[in-house]
Amino acid sequence: xxxxxxxxxxxxxxxxxxxxxxxxxxxxxxxxxxxxxxxxxxxxxxxxxxxxxxxxxxxxxxxxxxxxxxxxxxxxxxxxxxxxxxxxxxxxxxxxxxxxxxxxxxxxxxxxxxxxxxxxxxxxxxxxxxxxxxxxxxxxxxxxxxxxxxxxxxxxxxxxxxxxx
Amino acid sequence: xxxxxxxxxxxxxxxxxxxxxxxxxxxxxxxxxxxxxxxxxxxxxxxxxxxxxxxxxxxxxxxxxxxxxxxxxxxxxxxxxxxxxxxxxxxxxxxxxxxxxxxxxxxxxxxxxxxxxxxxxxxxxxxxxxxxxxxxxxxxxxxxxxxxxxxxxxxxxxxxxxx
Numbered sequence: 001x002x003x004x005x006x007x008x009x010x011x012x013x014x015x016x017x018x019x020x021x022x023x024x025x026x027x028x029x030x031x032x033x034x035x036x037x038x039x040x041x042x043x044x045x046x047x048x049x050x051x052x053x054x055x056x057x058x059x060x061x062x063x064x065x066x067x068x069x070x071x072x073x074x075x076x077x078x079x080x081x082x083x084x085x086x087x088x089x090x091x092x093x094x095x096x097x098x099x100x101x102x103x104x105x106x107x108x109x110x111x112x113x114x115x116x117x118x119x120x121x122x123x124x125x126x127x128x129x130x131x132x133x134x135x136x137x138x139x140x141x142x143x144x145x146x147x148x149x150x151x152x153x154x155x156x157x158x159x160x161x162x163x164x165x
Numbered sequence: 166x167x168x169x170x171x172x173x174x175x176x177x178x179x180x181x182x183x184x185x186x187x188x189x190x191x192x193x194x195x196x197x198x199x200x201x202x203x204x205x206x207x208x209x210x211x212x213x214x215x216x217x218x219x220x221x222x223x224x225x226x227x228x229x230x231x232x233x234x235x236x237x238x239x240x241x242x243x244x245x246x247x248x249x250x251x252x253x254x255x256x257x258x259x260x261x262x263x264x265x266x267x268x269x270x271x272x273x274x275x276x277x278x279x280x281x282x283x284x285x286x287x288x289x290x291x292x293x294x295x296x297x298x299x300x301x302x303x304x305x306x307x308x309x310x311x312x313x314x315x316x317x318x319x320x321x322x323x324x325x326x327x328x
Binding site for chain 2: 008011012105106107108120121122124136137139140141142163164165
């Protein structure tokens with residue numbers, strides 16, 4: 001009886017380990033891109049409490065983008081061209097932006113043969129009103145193009161995808 | 166008095182283990198593929214669903230039939246972790262407009278008992294595509310600019326809210 005129990009428990013553990021390995025495995029490039037995106041989000045979130053306007057922080061955030069990055073958020077806002085423009089905008093964000101926290105979910109990476117990769121993800125923005133303390137959640141789907149440059153994956157293009165037309 | 170071992174594993178440990186495995190597999194299938202638990206954030210579906218309400222998304226139903234008008238559906242963004250919850254008001258190939266807060270389908274006002282208050286929304290007429298549905302939240306008193314709604318591709322509809 002004890003042997004049967006041990007076998008059952010071992011089978012469960014083996015299945016769980018297999019599932020975990022299956023879920024966490026994948027091309028190393030894809031894992032590296034996911035890690036870079038998580039690092040970027042962490043850096044941006046740290047900026048919301050400490051202020052984006054420090055040269056060191058802007059420099060750090062800038063490293064996640066190529067010099068010719070294009071950010072197209074759609075819906076009437078003109079595309080932002082170039083890392084310097086983007087970082088100039090980031091630098092103007094003051095610590096009062098502490099009211100928001102960014103999270104990413106459903107990151108999907110498609111590696112291409114030309115050293116580029118397409119990424120889709122959902123970006124969540126949690127905002128807390130300073131006045132009422134109310135929290136709101138906004139979510140947007142983004143498509144990114146990332147390229148390998150100077151040994152690191154960097155974001156070359158950001159496009160907001162409209163869920164509703 | 167029962168020993169802790171007996172309490173943990175029951176009278177027949179092998180049967181207990183089998184039950185645990187079956188239960189785990191059933192839960193995995195049910196909550197992984199058939200019924201996805203969701204928590205509603207925001208006010209766009211009030212008063213039908215309050216901010217923070219818990220619900221389940223039936224992901225099987227639209228394998229058996231097509232969505233119909235009035236269904237409250239979950240719409241995916243990049244994946245199934247973050248979803249919009251909206252109500253279908255127009256079906257493929259229909260013309261839909263919102264005139265002074267009233268939804269009109271092919272020029273006829275739509276009866277919507279679930280809408281309690283209406284703002285003066287005006288949305289020009291659009292034709293819903295053959296693989297699209299027009300969805301909108303039940304809270305029509307909020308500012309139209311703050312409300313996400315419109316035509317959505319059928320492939321984005323993950324399932325129907327259970328209750």
